[in-house]
Amino acid sequence: MPDGLFVFPSKIQAAIASGAYEVVKNSAGTALGIAQDKATGQFVAHAIGMSAQPFLALTPLQIGLTGMQMAQNHLDFLKISRMLNDVLNTVAALQASTPLIGLDPVAGVVLAAVNIWQALKWREDIKKLHLQVNNGFIDLKHALKNQRAEILQRIEQIPKDIQFKNHEMILSQSYEEFKEAIVCLNHALIMTDMKHKNDNFTLAKGMLHNALVTYNNPNLYQQTSAAGQLRRMECSWLIDQTITTIYQLQGQHEVVSARLSNLRKKIRDNSLQIIDRCECDNELDFLFPEVMRIHTQDLPLLESWQNQVDWMKSLSPSELKELASLELPDEENSGATANTNPAEPPVELSFYETLKQKSHYDSLRDQLRFIVKPELRQHHESYVFQRANATGYPALAPSNWQEVPDLTVANLYHYFKQQERYA
Numbered sequence: 001m002p003d004g005l006f007v008f009p010s011k012i013q014a015a016i017a018s019g020a021y022e023v024v025k026n027s028a029g030t031a032l033g034i035a036q037d038k039a040t041g042q043f044v045a046h047a048i049g050m051s052a053q054p055f056l057a058l059t060p061l062q063i064g065l066t067g068m069q070m071a072q073n074h075l076d077f078l079k080i081s082r083m084l085n086d087v088l089n090t091v092a093a094l095q096a097s098t099p100l101i102g103l104d105p106v107a108g109v110v111l112a113a114v115n116i117w118q119a120l121k122w123r124e125d126i127k128k129l130h131l132q133v134n135n136g137f138i139d140l141k142h143a144l145k146n147q148r149a150e151i152l153q154r155i156e157q158i159p160k161d162i163q164f165k166n167h168e169m170i171l172s173q174s175y176e177e178f179k180e181a182i183v184c185l186n187h188a189l190i191m192t193d194m195k196h197k198n199d200n201f202t203l204a205k206g207m208l209h210n211a212l213v214t215y216n217n218p219n220l221y222q223q224t225s226a227a228g229q230l231r232r233m234e235c236s237w238l239i240d241q242t243i244t245t246i247y248q249l250q251g252q253h254e255v256v257s258a259r260l261s262n263l264r265k266k267i268r269d270n271s272l273q274i275i276d277r278c279e280c281d282n283e284l285d286f287l288f289p290e291v292m293r294i295h296t297q298d299l300p301l302l303e304s305w306q307n308q309v310d311w312m313k314s315l316s317p318s319e320l321k322e323l324a325s326l327e328l329p330d331e332e333n334s335g336a337t338a339n340t341n342p343a344e345p346p347v348e349l350s351f352y353e354t355l356k357q358k359s360h361y362d363s364l365r366d367q368l369r370f371i372v373k374p375e376l377r378q379h380h381e382s383y384v385f386q387r388a389n390a391t392g393y394p395a396l397a398p399s400n401w402q403e404v405p406d407l408t409v410a411n412l413y414h415y416f417k418q419q420e421r422y423a
Contacts, residue, residue: 005304006033006047015044026311033308034323043323050301055116055290056090056234057298057305058083058241077189080249084182086123087242091178091235092133093122095171096140099158100151101227101286108282110154111227113147116290117345124342136175137168167220174214178239181207185246201246208246212239226277227286233270234294237263241302253309260306264299271295271372281361288355288368289348295371296348355407363410370406377406380413387416 006023008016012035015021021044024034033047097114122143125131131138140155158164181204188200214220215236221229244259271291278284315323355364370377381401388397396412398404 005031005051005300007049007051008035008045008047012045024311026307027314030307032311033304034326043319043326046326050304052297052301054298054301055120055293056237056241057301058087058238058245080189080245081186084185084242084245086127087238088179088182089126089133090123091175091238092136092138093119093126094231094234094238095136095175096122096138096143098167098171098228098231099137099140099164100154101225101231107150108285109148110151111282111286113144113151115286115349116293117342117349119290120342120346135168135172136179137172170214170217170220174211177207178211181205181211182242185242189249198250201250205243205246208239208243212236212243215239226274226279226283229277230274230287230290233274237267237270240266248309253313256309257306257313260302260309264302264306267294267299267302268372272369275365275368275372278365284361284364284368285352288352288364289346291368292348292352292371293346359407359411360414363407363414366410366413367406370410377401377409380409384409384412384416387420388412391416391419 007013012021016023016035020038021035022038023031024036024043025031033050034043035045035047036043097119100110100114122131122138125143126133126138131143140158141152144151144155184200184204184207188197188204191197191200215232220232224232240259240263244256244263247255247259271294274287275291278287312320312323352364355367359367366376366380381404385397388394401409
């Protein structure tokens, strides 16, 4: 995890640049979101943000060390409460698109209308009260009122889809339980009696687990497109993170670390399953930028959260006390992690459009697999090496694969596959 993942207050950042301060690292040399005096080793500040802008992950800095600081600063409760409400908004924004994309093959124009860029816009519009959430869904006709007639016509057909109505009823009930769990959790945050606080934490966890079971129900994924599956899984990942947040607030660091490790694996496994279900260019156009952002921005943040928790377990009581005494950044100084309504498309969309000009469907799908699980490249590398040498193209068998981009590896693999097929 590079030091540059974290953003510190300007004075701290300047001291880091001068060499007076440094970013704390764990035993593996991984940077954490804390700065210390280089000479004395004293902790001096928390990071105020992260350079990555996650699509799904709860920002670790918003949770961070708050479990140790809860008794010291009531403002921390408000920050966590806002974070939890943002999670609700994100779930509503994500599952709102399932009526359009989830139940059967859809045209590219429909998928483009609800892609990652649109999901980010919806999330901010809900936060700013431009869109209202009703039973866990937003009004698609209002949200997409400026879209093409083809999309508006499809929206008109949704109430007639019995299968979706069944899904909507189940997910609406689970969303309301999720929402009630957040209310219960907010109550726990302001309680001073530890027994009552923990009782409410336990109650909230129970409701969240119930909601998670529903969102993970395999029956809800039957006859669902790859795009629809991704959106359902994204909702379940967010609920999973919310449960982990409660364990963080209770100081259950072993549980937090284990849950984060399991969630990171689950996201990678689920993503590969979704890619394998992808059936056409339209779906890949939707999936590629979103899956890429999750694996290049969200997963590193989850890893950072886990690294911080594991590091805290190694600290002495005096070091924990010193760490807990640091003030968390003021809300107005935390703009580095604030999401704004995106006026420009996410970089992942632009990156994918560039790849499309140089590649094709099968190669692009493999490139997305490489992003999710880099070791999958090894099979392609081995095949290219063998076929290049066997067919008299040794120049296409590089000695150092690390310098070869995914695009080249996947394109060469499918080039030789085609040559072999027609030989």
